[in-house]
Amino acid sequence: xxxxxxxxxxxxxxxxxxxxxxxxxNVWLVILWTRATPDELTSxxxxxxxxxxxxALLLLGGAVAAIGLYAFTxxxxxxxxxxxxxxxxxxxxxxxxxxxxxxATIIVAGSVFAAVLGASFFGTAAVRLTVLVAAAALxxxxxxxxxxxxxxxxxxxxxAGHMVIPNIQLHFVWPVVVVMTHALxxxxxxxxxxRRSPSMxxxxxxxxxxxxxxxxxxxxxxxxxxxxxxxxxxxxPNRVSALLIAALAVAFVIYMTHKVRKTGPGPRAAEKLRRxxxxxxxxxxxxxxxxxxxxxxxxxxxxxxxxxxxxxxIAREAYHLAHQPLGYRR
Numbered sequence: 596x597x598x599x600x601x602x603x604x605x606x607x608x609x610x611x612x613x614x615x616x617x618x619x620x621n622v623w624l625v626i627l628w629t630r631a632t633p634d635e636l637t638s639x640x641x642x643x644x645x646x647x648x649x650x651a652l653l654l655l656g657g658a659v660a661a662i663g664l665y666a667f668t669x670x671x672x673x674x675x676x677x678x679x680x681x682x683x684x685x686x687x688x689x690x691x692x693x694x695x696x697x698x699a700t701i702i703v704a705g706s707v708f709a710a711v712l713g714a715s716f717f718g719t720a721a722v723r724l725t726v727l728v729a730a731a732a733l734x735x736x737x738x739x740x741x742x743x744x745x746x747x748x749x750x751x752x753x754x755a756g757h758m759v760i761p762n763i764q765l766h767f768v769w770p771v772v773v774v775m776t777h778a779l780x781x782x783x784x785x786x787x788x789x790r791r792s793p794s795m796x797x798x799x800x801x802x803x804x805x806x807x808x809x810x811x812x813x814x815x816x817x818x819x820x821x822x823x824x825x826x827x828x829x830x831x832p833n834r835v836s837a838l839l840i841a842a843l844a845v846a847f848v849i850y851m852t853h854k855v856r857k858t859g860p861g862p863r864a865a866e867k868l869r870r871x872x873x874x875x876x877x878x879x880x881x882x883x884x885x886x887x888x889x890x891x892x893x894x895x896x897x898x899x900x901x902x903x904x905x906x907x908x909i910a911r912e913a914y915h916l917a918h919q920p921l922g923y924r925r
Contacts, residue, residue: 616899618662671736755775790861
């Protein structure tokens with residue numbers, strides 16, 4: 596029994612399954628928003644799955660696609676980084692030998708197939724976008740994450756791309772901009788706090804900033820085109836939404852500053868940044884739908900966040916139980 600628990604926790608650690616609820620929340624936000632907003636729904640073709648399929652089936656497909664892409668991106672990260680992790684003595688499943696390279700490769704390949712299968716619930720265009728996002732994830736792991744001026748930006752674009760898989764004709768793209776910005780900022784901060792090499796230079800900061808401005812304009816332009824053929828920019832969310840999103844972002848900065856100071860800079864602090872950053876993504880989604888009065892959507896996303904937090908806690912404790920003897924842990 597204990598051996599099975601050990602192997603299961605190793606697989607979950609490889610795929611970061613415990614924090615995959617953030618990716619699911621992003622995709623579910625688009626699904627729930629589209630189904631609840633008449634203008635979004637009527638702009639789609641009559642036979643579009645988003646209009647005709649049961650909501651439960653769409654949520655299932657979205658979850659499979661999101662988890663598949665998430666596991667593919669982070670599992671591939673461990674495969675590419677296995678020598679670096681071994682040199683740094685990190686307690687990852689591949690460098691420690693708890694998961695062999697063959698099994699890790701099978702899991703990663705299976706994850707991308709699962710992502711494509713989940714995307715097929717939404718049509719051919721969704722499958723094409725999923726393949727494109729998977730290619731971007733491959734580029735991030737092979738090249739991007741080693742370049743300070745490209746890695747955080749590319750990761751932000753990956754989060755933005757996977758989010759709109761259910762509806763590439765989305766009008767209300769401000770949540771996509773927020774998710775891209777949050778993911779970019781978290782990875783940027785994790786790079787600095789984790790003391791990764793090479794360090795974040797001024798040139799890298801300038802490249803990230805200019806890239807963020809460019810892609811923000813591109814996303815807003817796409818939303819405008821989807822709405823009215825470029826006649827107008829997408830509407831800004833109501834003031835309550837804007838204020839709450841900004842307040843959440845500020846709260847995240849304050850909270851993580853306290854956490855990082857308590858932990859101290861290093862890989863552990865960077866991992867905490869990414870873990871709590873995942874929780875905040877779901878909170879953003881709850882705010883978007885709650886302020887528009889979409890109570891069922893808010894309840895679903897809040898429930899997902901609660902379940903995700905529980906799973907994240909249980910997975911962490913299960914890992915310690917499987918790999919460490921009982922005793923005092925700080």
